[in-house]
Amino acid sequence: MSERPSDPADDDAPPRPFGAGVEVLRAALATMPGSPGVYRMLDATGDALYVGKARNLKKRVSSYLQFGRLPNRLQRMVAESRSLEVIVTHTEIEALLLESNLIKRLKPRYNVLLRDDKSFPYILITGDREWPQIAKHRGARGRKGSYFGPFASAGAVNQTLNALQRAFLLRSCADTVFHARTRPCLLYQIKRCSAPCVGRIAAEDYAQLVKEAKDFLAGRSSDIQTELAGRMQTASAALQFETAALFRDRIRALTQIQAHQDINVEGLGDADIVAAHQAGGATCIQVFFFRAGRNYGNRAYFPRHDRQMETAEVLAAFVGQFYDDKPVPPTVVLSEHIADEALLAAALSQKADGKIRILVPERGDKRKPVDHALANAREALARRLAESSTQAKLLDGVAAAFGLDGPPQRIEVYDNSHISGTDAIGAMIVAGPDGFIKSTYRRFNIRTQAGPDNPDGIAPSDDYGMMREVLTRRFARALKEDPTRERGVWPDLVLIDGGQGQLGAALQVLADLGIGDLPLVAIAKGPDRDAGRERFFTPGREPFALEPRDPVLYFLQRLRDEAHRFAIGGHRARRARSMVRSPLDEIAGIGPARKKALLLHFGSAHAVSRAGLADLEATPGVSRAVAKKVYDHFHDGG
Numbered sequence: 001m002s003e004r005p006s007d008p009a010d011d012d013a014p015p016r017p018f019g020a021g022v023e024v025l026r027a028a029l030a031t032m033p034g035s036p037g038v039y040r041m042l043d044a045t046g047d048a049l050y051v052g053k054a055r056n057l058k059k060r061v062s063s064y065l066q067f068g069r070l071p072n073r074l075q076r077m078v079a080e081s082r083s084l085e086v087i088v089t090h091t092e093i094e095a096l097l098l099e100s101n102l103i104k105r106l107k108p109r110y111n112v113l114l115r116d117d118k119s120f121p122y123i124l125i126t127g128d129r130e131w132p133q134i135a136k137h138r139g140a141r142g143r144k145g146s147y148f149g150p151f152a153s154a155g156a157v158n159q160t161l162n163a164l165q166r167a168f169l170l171r172s173c174a175d176t177v178f179h180a181r182t183r184p185c186l187l188y189q190i191k192r193c194s195a196p197c198v199g200r201i202a203a204e205d206y207a208q209l210v211k212e213a214k215d216f217l218a219g220r221s222s223d224i225q226t227e228l229a230g231r232m233q234t235a236s237a238a239l240q241f242e243t244a245a246l247f248r249d250r251i252r253a254l255t256q257i258q259a260h261q262d263i264n265v266e267g268l269g270d271a272d273i274v275a276a277h278q279a280g281g282a283t284c285i286q287v288f289f290f291r292a293g294r295n296y297g298n299r300a301y302f303p304r305h306d307r308q309m310e311t312a313e314v315l316a317a318f319v320g321q322f323y324d325d326k327p328v329p330p331t332v333v334l335s336e337h338i339a340d341e342a343l344l345a346a347a348l349s350q351k352a353d354g355k356i357r358i359l360v361p362e363r364g365d366k367r368k369p370v371d372h373a374l375a376n377a378r379e380a381l382a383r384r385l386a387e388s389s390t391q392a393k394l395l396d397g398v399a400a401a402f403g404l405d406g407p408p409q410r411i412e413v414y415d416n417s418h419i420s421g422t423d424a425i426g427a428m429i430v431a432g433p434d435g436f437i438k439s440t441y442r443r444f445n446i447r448t449q450a451g452p453d454n455p456d457g458i459a460p461s462d463d464y465g466m467m468r469e470v471l472t473r474r475f476a477r478a479l480k481e482d483p484t485r486e487r488g489v490w491p492d493l494v495l496i497d498g499g500q501g502q503l504g505a506a507l508q509v510l511a512d513l514g515i516g517d518l519p520l521v522a523i524a525k526g527p528d529r530d531a532g533r534e535r536f537f538t539p540g541r542e543p544f545a546l547e548p549r550d551p552v553l554y555f556l557q558r559l560r561d562e563a564h565r566f567a568i569g570g571h572r573a574r575r576a577r578s579m580v581r582s583p584l585d586e587i588a589g590i591g592p593a594r595k596k597a598l599l600l601h602f603g604s605a606h607a608v609s610r611a612g613l614a615d616l617e618a619t620p621g622v623s624r625a626v627a628k629k630v631y632d633h634f635h636d637g638g
Contacts, residue, residue, distance in 0.1 A: 021081040025064050028084040032058040036095045037088040038102060041081040041110075045487065048108040049077050053099035055092045073306045077110045096340075096347045100320035112305040112317035115439075120150030120289075120326070121157040125170070125214060130203070131178070131196045132210050134170040136161060148217040150289055150326070152297025160296075162192075167250045168213040169194035169201075191249060216254065219269070219292030225254055268293050268331070268366065274322075275335035275373035276315040277381055281307030283314045284381035286373045287322070291329075298373065300380040312338045319344060328352040333359045335370050391433055397552035398493065402521055402538060408492035409433060412474075413559045415497040416446075416466045417567035426470035427567035430491075431559055441566060444470045464505040467496065471509040479513060492519065497560055499524035503537045523560050583609065587633045589626065597621040598630070609634040 037057045041049045054060030064070065064078050089095045103111050124137035127145040136157050141147050151157035165172060171193055173185070178197045187193035194201040194209065201209075216224045232247035273288040283303060289296040301322075305314050316338035328348045337360050338344070348356040361367040395407035411431045416424065426444035430437040446466050482489045496502050503522035510518055522537040534553070535543045546553040583605045584595045601619040602608045608616075608630065616627035 021078040022065060022067060024081050024084060025061060025078065028086075029058060029062055029065075032061055032086065033088055034058045035088050036090070036092045037086055038095050038098045039087075040085040040102070040106075040108075041077060042083045042085065043080050044082045045482075046083075047487070048102075048106040049080055050108050050110040051099055051102045051106060053092070053095035055095075057086060057088070071306075071308065073110065073308070092343060093347045093350055096320060096343060097324075097351060100324045103317075104321050104324050110306075112303050112309065112314055112321075114301060114303050114318055114321040116301065116322065120152070121154055122147045122149035122151065123157060123161060123164070123217065124148075125210060125217075129175065131171060131206060133175070133178075134161065134164060134168075134172055134213065146214055146217075148291065149296060152287075152289055152299045156297035163254070164213060164216075165192040166252075167216070167254045168209045169250075170206075170209060170213060171196055173197070191246070217292065219294075225251055228254075268369070270329040271331035271333055272329050273333045273369045273373045274315070274319060275370055275377050276311050276318070277335075277374055277377035278311045278314070279378075279381055280385050282381060282385065283311060284377040284384065285315065285318050286377040286380065288369060288373050290369070295369075298376060300377065302381075302384060312336055316340065316344065320347075323348055323351065328356055330354070331357045331359060333361065333366065333370060335374055336360060387435075388433065391435065394552060394555045395433065397550075398555070401536075401546060401552055402493065402519060404493065404519055407433075408519075410437075410488070410491045411493045411495060411559065412491040413495040413497070413563040414467065414470060415560070415563040415567040416463055416470070417564075424466055425567055426466055427563055428470070428474060429559070429563045429566050431562075436562060442474075443566070444473060446470075463498065464501055467498070467502055468505050468509050471506055472513070475510065475513055475515060475518075479515075490518075494518060494520045495556070495559060495563075496520070496522045497563060498522050499535070500537050500543070503539070507539060523556065583634075584630075587630060589629060594622060594626060 034056050036053075036055050038051065038053050039057060039061060040051050043049050052060065061084070064074070067075060067078065070078065087098065089098060104114065104116075107113055119138050122137045122141070124133075124135050124143065125146045125148075126133045126135070126143065128143065132145070136154070137143070137147065149157065151160070161172070164170070165187070169192065171178060172187070173181075181197035184195040184198055184200060185193070188195040188200065194206060196203075196206050212224050212227075228247050228251050232244050232251065235241075235244035235247060268290050270292065271290045273290065274285060275288075276283055276285045278284075283305065285301045285303065286298055287301065288298040301318065303314060303318055305317075315334065315336065319332065319334070319338070328351060332345075332348070341358055341360075345356055345358045348358075359366065361370060392407065398404070398411075399407045409432055413429050413431070414426065416426050424446035426446060428442045428444070430440040446469055478489055481487070494506070496506055499522055503520065506520055506522070510516065510520070520539065524535045524537065524543075525533075533545065533548070534557070535545050537543050546556075584590050584598060590598075597619055598608050598616075599605065602611060602615075611631075613627060613631045616622060616630055617624055619627070622630075
C-alpha cells in the first residue's frame with residue numbers, strides 16, 4: 001500500500017479515468033471570472049488536491065481541459081478532482097500571498113510542499129523592564145523589546161548569547177530570580193553579568209551596556225570594538241589594570257563571535273541566501289541567514305514535489321511558502337532566476353510593508369555566499385539520498401522478516417506509559433521511507449480507567465485494556481475518515497510493544513471493527529530485557545527472533561524506543577499537570593482569576609476548604625454567590 005493513492009512524485013503511473021474531473025472543470029468555467037484569484041481543486045472527500053493562483057482565473061483553469069497536453073501528474077490531479085473552489089482577489093500579488101498561505105495550511109498533495117514545523121530562535125533584549133534582560137526567544141514577537149535574528153538553530157543562538165554575556169555583561173536571569181537575589185550569582189563571579197540585581201552597577205552604566213549590545217547586533221561592531229579598545233588603553237595608562245583586563249575580555253568575546261562565522265560578506269547587510277540543488281528527483285534548499293553582514297547559521301529543507309519539476313519551479317514555490325509566516329529581510333538572494341520574480345518581490349514587499357529586493361548574483365562578492373550555500377545543499381542532498389537508500393533497504397528487510405507484500409510506506413508503533421495505572425498515556429509514532437513522520441504522532445489519554453465513577457473501567461496496570469482502548473479509538477476513527485483506504489492514513493504495518501498477550505488484544509480489536517487484513521507484529525523484550533534478544537509475535541506463526549547483529553533488528557529497536565520515548569514524555573507531562581492540580585479546579589464557574597484571588601487570600605486550597613462562608617465572601621473579587629458555591633462544594637451543599 002502506498003502512502004498516498006497517487007503519489008505526485010511517480011510520474012510514470014498511468015492517469016485515472018479523467019471524465020468526471022474534466023466535466024467538473026468544464027462546468028466551473030461557465031461562471032468562472034476572468035480576474036485574479038486562487039483556485040482549489042478538491043477530491044471526493046473535500047480534501048485539497050491542488051492550490052493555484054492566476055492573473056486570469058478563467059484562462060488558467062481552461063488550460064486543464066487540454067488534457068492530452070498535461071503531464072501525467074496533472075492528468076491524475078484532474079482525474080481525481082470532484083469540485084473546484086475559487087477565491088477572487090483584487091490583484092495578482094494578493095493571489096500569490098493567499099496561494100502560499102493556503103498551500104501551507106491545506107498541504108495539497110500535488111503542490112510543492114515545504115515541511116517546516118519549527119520556528120526560528122531570536123535574541124531578545126527586553127524593553128519592558130528597568131534592567132533589560134538578554135535572552136533567547138522563540139515564537140510570536142509580542143513582548144516589548146529589540147529582536148535580533150533569526151538564527152538557524154538553538155545552538156547558534158546559544159553560542160552567540162554566551163559570547164554576548166561576556167562582552168556586555170547583561171543579565172540573562174528571569175524576573176522572578178532577578179528580584180529575589182540578595183547577593184550576586186555565579187555569572188557575576190565568572191564575569192558574565194554585571195549584577196544589576198544587587199546594585200553592583202549604576203543604572204546609567206547598565207543602560208550604556210544595553211546600548212552597546214544593541215549597536216553590536218545591529219551591525220556597528222567595528223565602532224564598538226574601537227571604543228572598547230580606546231577605553232582599555234586609557235585604563236591601562238592610568239594603571240587601572242583590572243579595568244583594562246575587563247575591557248580586554250569584552251573585546252575578545254566580540255572577536256570570538258565574528259571568528260565563528262563561516263563566511264561574511266561586506267555590504268550584504270540583512271539578507272537571506274536561498275540556494276537549491278537537485279539530484280535524483282529530489283531537491284535540497286539551503287537557507288543561510290545573514291544579519292548585519294554576519295552569518296547567523298543555515299538550515300536545510302527537502303520540499304516534497306514531483307520528480308519532473310525543474311529546480312527553478314521548486315525554488316519559486318519554496319520562497320513563497322517559506323516567508324508566509326516569517327519576517328522577510330530587505331534582500332533575498334537566490335541561486336537562480338525564477339518565474340514571476342518581480343511579482344514575488346512585490347508580494348514580499350507588500351507583506352513586509354517595505355521594499356524587498358530579490359537578487360541573483362552571477363559573479364563577485366555576493367556570489368560567494370551563494371556558491372557556499374549551493375555546496376552545502378549538494379552535500380546535504382547526497383547525505384539524504386544515501387540515507388534514503390539505506391532506509392529503503394531496511395524497509396525491504398522488514399517486509400522480508402514479516403512476510404509483507406512489499407516494503408511498508410507507513411509503519412505505526414504503539415506503546416503505553418503509566419505508574420500503577422495512574423495518568424496512563426497511549427502513544428502512536430509513525431515512520432516511513434523518509435524516517436520518522438513526527439507531524440503524525442499522536443497521544444491518547446486513557447479515558448476508561450476504573451474508579452469510583454467508573455467501576456467497570458480499565459483496572460490499574462491493565463496494559464491489555466489500555467492497548468485495546470488506544471487501538472479501538474485509532475482504527476474506529478480511520479474507518480470513519482477513510483473507509484476506502486485511499487487517503488494515506490492507514491498503516492502498512494502495526495508494531496506493538498509487548499508479547500503474545502498484547503498481540504491477542506490487538507487482534508480482538510481489529511476483529512471487532514471488521515478489519516482483517518492489517519499486518520500486526522508484537523515486539524517482546526528478550527530474557528532479562530536484553531536488547532538484541534527480542535522475540536516477534538505475528539498471527540499464525542511461531543514466535544521468532546532476528547540475528548543479534550541484523551540491521552533490521554536495530555531498525556525495529558529504534559522504532560520501539562521512539563514510541564517508548566514519546567509515551568514516557570506524554571505520561572510525565574500529564575503527571576506534572578496532575579501534581580499541580582488544585583481542588584478548586586473541580587468547582588464549576590471558578591476560573592483562573594477567582595482561583596488566584598482565593599489562593600492569595602487564604603494561602604492554600606486546603607485553607608479555602610476549611611473557610612467559613614463569611615470568610616469566603618470577604619475575599620476580594622469573590623461575590624456572595626461564588627462564595628456560596630465554593631462553600632457548598634467543600635461542605636456537601638450544607
